[in-house]
Amino acid sequence: MTAQIHAGAPPAPHWLDREATVAKPGFNRWLVPPAALAIHLCIGMAYGFSVFWLPLSQSLGIAKSVACPAGAGLLTALFTTSCDWKVADLGWMYTLFFVLLGSSAALWGGWLERAGPRKAGLVAAFCWAGGLLIGAAGVYWHQLWLLWLGPGVIGGIGLGLGYISPVSTLIKWFPDRRGMATGMAIMGFGGGAMIGSPLAALLMNHFKTPDSVGVWQTFVVLGGVYFLYMLGGALGYRVPPHGWRPEGWTPPATRNRMISSGNVHLRDAHKTPQFWLIWLVLCLNVSAGIGVIGMASPMLQEIFGGALIGKPELGFAALDASQKGAIAVIAAGFAGLLSLFNIAGRFLWASSSDHFGRKATYFIFFGLGIALYAAAPTLAHSGDRALFVLAFGIILSMYGGGFATVPAYLADIFGTAYVGAIHGRLLTAWSTAGIVGPVVVNYIREFNKAAGVPADRLYDATLYILAGFLVVGLICNALVRPVNPKYLMPEDESEKLATAQAIPSGPIGGYGIGGGAFDIKAALAWGAVGVPLAWGVWQTLQKALAIFQ
Structure with a gap:
């Protein structure tokens, strides 16, 4: 130095x-x-x-809970x-x-x-x-x-x-x-x-x-x-x-046209259609998935009822308190299993997107998700627990995969200079989905229950509607194109983002893959x-x- x-x-x-x-x-x-x-x-x-x-x-x-006075708000x-x-x-x-x-x-x-x-x-x-x-x-x-x-x-x-x-x-x-x-x-x-x-x-x-x-x-x-x-x-x-x-690594000579060669400033990202299309892609994927997470335990109990404890002739309403307690424990295991798929999907799908591309990966999420949501009622009525659980496991893997893939999607579209901040703004889609998904699922369930729909069919309409969410998400993903060059930062402005360093830039040994x-x-x-x-x-x-x- x-x-x-x-x-x-x-x-x-x-x-x-x-x-x-x-x-x-x-x-x-x-x-x-x-x-x-x-x-x-x-x-x-x-x-x-x-x-x-x-x-x-x-x-x-x-x-036992100490009840508040009647009318207490x-x-x-x-x-x-x-x-x-x-x-x-x-x-x-x-x-x-x-x-x-x-x-x-x-x-x-x-x-x-x-x-x-x-x-x-x-x-x-x-x-x-x-x-x-x-x-x-x-x-x-x-x-x-x-x-x-x-x-x-x-x-x-x-x-x-x-x-x-x-x-x-x-x-x-x-x-x-x-x-x-x-x-x-x-x-x-x-x-x-x-x-x-x-x-x-x-x-x-x-x-x-x-x-x-x-x-x-x-x-x-x-x-x-x-x-x-x-x-x-x-x-x-x-x-x-x-x-x-x-x-030992150099950027590919032939670049994917969906990967930007420049950077979009934070102040301009939300002005692009790409930001709002990806916002909708994330919001719709999360709305569908978070709805499943919220209803996983009661859904399994009400659809399969006594079949979960070896009494397939008994519907959920016919079970006594002890039997309902037993299937509640099993349903908790179902929720836990879905969390495993959620975690695995975050790593596996995001890693796969390095090979398939981010846009193609989201096409898989939406295309496969639509098919699985639409098939779920049939799987439920067939009584095949293994296929039903597997279907929702895959759905939850794509829910988690959507979260893990979207930062790389943003980096591809907007560059890496402000990707953390742009990702932060995009997470308002999660906040929105956290309200939309559970509200849609819960209200439809209550409406069906009040209408006298049998317990094992309470979720049929809900699952079809969630499939509809994914149809819209698929369309939004299809509309994502490379960002207009007018939004890219000039090269001299990009250079100003470089922080003064006390060590030389360029390849340095011992960083892991390709060297250390x-x-x-x-x-x-x-x-x-x-x-x-x-x-x-x-x-x-x-x-x-x-x-x-």
């Missing part, structure tokens, strides 16, 4: 600044995905928060200390999670690109863990508004920042495997509940006493564990030097996230086996 320190030289970057996270020669790029996974596995517990609803609804009565529930909360009131935390995830990602995505992933990951850790600690106080003092504020609002902001923190960085580290890189990280969000839900159940049982359901203590422990894991992930983030590429190796340090990092994930998979598989017994 020939640069000399002199009186006018800029000060050394603070350890949280983006400049301080630039990788030094010899850094192994395979250390970055486990750092991202460490954060995503923690915030992914948002999917598993329903494990707390029943205990929280009995936090005063312990064995939501305002009473927010501040009461004399009666228990309803599950419906607690469930607003789940809504807040995903509304705040999308909105915070959209609001602060641009800041993340400037500040870097380390600072964003650290803020996410404080918000998610801090939100759980505020929630613990809310349980201890029996104040519902603190639960909404803590895990719901503050935790939801942490979800948004934590979710998008690694996207841009991973795409830049793996220009040769964009889909695989984002799939590795984003599969963690789907896997967080597999670890967090059984862990939370174990902790609540440990802390439970005659005077406590053990939830506030569980929040404190989870908050501490999650903060340490997320801190480790944030500190593990590194960004590549400007102009770096994997050793999957060394012991990378193996330890992967073990730190892989062991908890494997435990969660094992817990889920044990419960899922009950479906086929």
